[in-house]
Amino acid sequence: MPLEASNGFTSSDGACRDGTREGTRRGRYRNRVRDLVIRFAAAITVLFGVISLVHGQTPTDALEITEIAAGVFVHFGVNELMTAENEGGIANVGFVVGDEAVAVIDTGGSVREGRRLLAAIRAVTGKPIRYVINTHAHPDHVFGNIAFAQEGAVFVGHRNLPRALSMRGPFYLSAFRRIMGDVLDGVELVAPQRQIDGQDKLDLGNRVLTLQAWRVAHSDSDLTVLDEATQTLFTGDLVFLRHIPVVDGSLRGWLAAFGDLAHIPAKTAIPGHGPAAPWPATLDDERRYLERLAADCRALIARGTPLAEAATLAGVSEKSHWELFAEYNARNATAAFAELEWE
Amino acid sequence: MTFDAMHTCALRSKVRRGLRALQVAAIALALGSSLTSPALAAEQADPWPELARDIFNGRDLRDGGGLIAIEMPYRAEDAAIVPVTLRAALPPDDERTVKAITLVIDQNPAPVAATFQVGAGVTMISTRVRIDSYTNVHAVAELSDGELYASAVFVKASGGCSAPAAKNAEEAKANLGQMRFRQFARSADGPVSGPREAQVMIRHPNNSGLQRDQVTLLYVPAFFVRELRIWQGDQPVLAMDGGISISEDPNIRFTYLPNGATRFRVEAVDTDGHVFKGEWPVEAGL
Numbered sequence: 001m002p003l004e005a006s007n008g009f010t011s012s013d014g015a016c017r018d019g020t021r022e023g024t025r026r027g028r029y030r031n032r033v034r035d036l037v038i039r040f041a042a043a044i045t046v047l048f049g050v051i052s053l054v055h056g057q058t059p060t061d062a063l064e065i066t067e068i069a070a071g072v073f074v075h076f077g078v079n080e081l082m083t084a085e086n087e088g089g090i091a092n093v094g095f096v097v098g099d100e101a102v103a104v105i106d107t108g109g110s111v112r113e114g115r116r117l118l119a120a121i122r123a124v125t126g127k128p129i130r131y132v133i134n135t136h137a138h139p140d141h142v143f144g145n146i147a148f149a150q151e152g153a154v155f156v157g158h159r160n161l162p163r164a165l166s167m168r169g170p171f172y173l174s175a176f177r178r179i180m181g182d183v184l185d186g187v188e189l190v191a192p193q194r195q196i197d198g199q200d201k202l203d204l205g206n207r208v209l210t211l212q213a214w215r216v217a218h219s220d221s222d223l224t225v226l227d228e229a230t231q232t233l234f235t236g237d238l239v240f241l242r243h244i245p246v247v248d249g250s251l252r253g254w255l256a257a258f259g260d261l262a263h264i265p266a267k268t269a270i271p272g273h274g275p276a277a278p279w280p281a282t283l284d285d286e287r288r289y290l291e292r293l294a295a296d297c298r299a300l301i302a303r304g305t306p307l308a309e310a311a312t313l314a315g316v317s318e319k320s321h322w323e324l325f326a327e328y329n330a331r332n333a334t335a336a337f338a339e340l341e342w343e
Numbered sequence: 344m345t346f347d348a349m350h351t352c353a354l355r356s357k358v359r360r361g362l363r364a365l366q367v368a369a370i371a372l373a374l375g376s377s378l379t380s381p382a383l384a385a386e387q388a389d390p391w392p393e394l395a396r397d398i399f400n401g402r403d404l405r406d407g408g409g410l411i412a413i414e415m416p417y418r419a420e421d422a423a424i425v426p427v428t429l430r431a432a433l434p435p436d437d438e439r440t441v442k443a444i445t446l447v448i449d450q451n452p453a454p455v456a457a458t459f460q461v462g463a464g465v466t467m468i469s470t471r472v473r474i475d476s477y478t479n480v481h482a483v484a485e486l487s488d489g490e491l492y493a494s495a496v497f498v499k500a501s502g503g504c505s506a507p508a509a510k511n512a513e514e515a516k517a518n519l520g521q522m523r524f525r526q527f528a529r530s531a532d533g534p535v536s537g538p539r540e541a542q543v544m545i546r547h548p549n550n551s552g553l554q555r556d557q558v559t560l561l562y563v564p565a566f567f568v569r570e571l572r573i574w575q576g577d578q579p580v581l582a583m584d585g586g587i588s589i590s591e592d593p594n595i596r597f598t599y600l601p602n603g604a605t606r607f608r609v610e611a612v613d614t615d616g617h618v619f620k621g622e623w624p625v626e627a628g629l
Contacts, residue, residue, distance in 0.1 A: 081502050081503060082503075138504040139504060140504070163512070167506075167508045167509065167512075168506040168508050171422075171475065171506045171507065171508065172504070172506060174476075175476075175500065175506075178476075178477075178500075179502075216510075216511050216513070216514070219510075220510065220511060220512065220513075246503065246504065248504060248505070248510060249510055249511060250510065250511050250514070253511075304527045304528065306426070306428070306469060306596065307424075307426045307469075307471065308414065308415075308416065308426040308428065308469075311416070311420060311426070327502060327503065328503065330416075330420040331420035331421045331501065331503070331505060334420050334421045334424050334426070335421050335423075335424060335510065338424050338471065338590075338592065338594070339510075339511075341523075341544065341594070342518075342521075342523070342544070342546070342592070
């Protein structure tokens, strides 16, 4: 209904209608849907076959975790793209245990990773999971959410997270289905019931987490989580270490955030990707890369270089410093160039 | 020739058909992700023959090799911003001219990305598009004798967390309709009377209309620049009928032949009926 009312053409050009061609198009979509239903039925049949074959295998072997500080646990993701083999386990995910309850920070790139994180938590504590916090909308951080739906936890995220999930979620689901196949079975997008605007605190029982919602930087829904007790900071993807930073929000916004980021009273940071490291020195490599990228793009724009060519040039001097450089640098340069053209 | 004459039923109906495809896609999304995902793009038959029939009313398409070229990266690095350059070149002994170029992204929800009506000296058009999937991209040039010539390239979808969506929706909204016009310096070895290059940029979210509002559970209506026209003095240089496959903040770079006019004029209209206008002096000294 709202689509009909909004396409802007419904009342103006009835004279252009061509019933036959529309009929063909409708028929095409009917056929597509019918094909999909057949494929879906076939997939279900195969799935049951596979399930009965591997029945002996435990589906919830716990993720490997490290206790970074007292009561702060992290599973470090691998520096790769999400694949069926790594089950989407490329981002750092973790949890903090208070006197009364547990908070989960990001849930991984598949339901399976989410379940394995839950198993890791249960191996440490039987306390209820009170909060599931998503640091932003990217699939490697939110695809495991549904694994925690039965725990009665409140989902927490940036006030922009619902919008980001709705704008991008369906695309992520279909794009990663193509790459990861049935490893993505069961993924559901779970929007946060509690939305953070500015700063907020969550209590786990004598243990307070300070949440900070950021203006558009790495993405438009970045949230950091500081464990006050141990001064451990979960940065989400506002910080990358070793894994090349990914610009999916605003390069200028990200560079502008460094001042405030560095003031967070933390001792140790857990980046969204990469190893834990002393804060705020953790920021240095990323800041150098992003400043290089911005300077290169500005020079190329001033010279009149077209975007396609600029994307192959900006930031390339940083190549030796980063993992996954080939996978992301041209993409970063493209986004940065398009943004900085408006300066 | 006026731009108004260019806006024929056929053009509008193309965009409308794209929107209808969009609606079907939106309904599929509403039915659940299981319907939209498994191998839809990868395994379905080549949509081009039917698309071509739909878009060009069953007219014959000749091989555009050597006449219309598409430059795109083999891999779409950022799904939201994929640069595409169209170059048209007729053999020197061919007296026809290029009238229009239609850009089609076969696997996108609204495949017709844009139709460009081209004026004198417009042999290159560069813009940025959204790419949803592994797809063929077609450019179809219509010549002054009415013949159609088609070329194609294949583009791989981007990896990672790249999505064909706005990166900074609030900023796009806040600056709606802002325009920039840039004229590039002529290459040092070209003739003074030769083609020049310019670029138009306009701030617009160019929403696809596929997103679902989590609060109202209704689909956000499509909201995009549907027409953009550029004049040199009173002479049309380039016009675009665009759709939602054009990236946020539409950006068009093009060549043209200077006609002695002193001003450039640009006018854009979006789907909500907003009209955005700008005027800039021709920088003769460049």
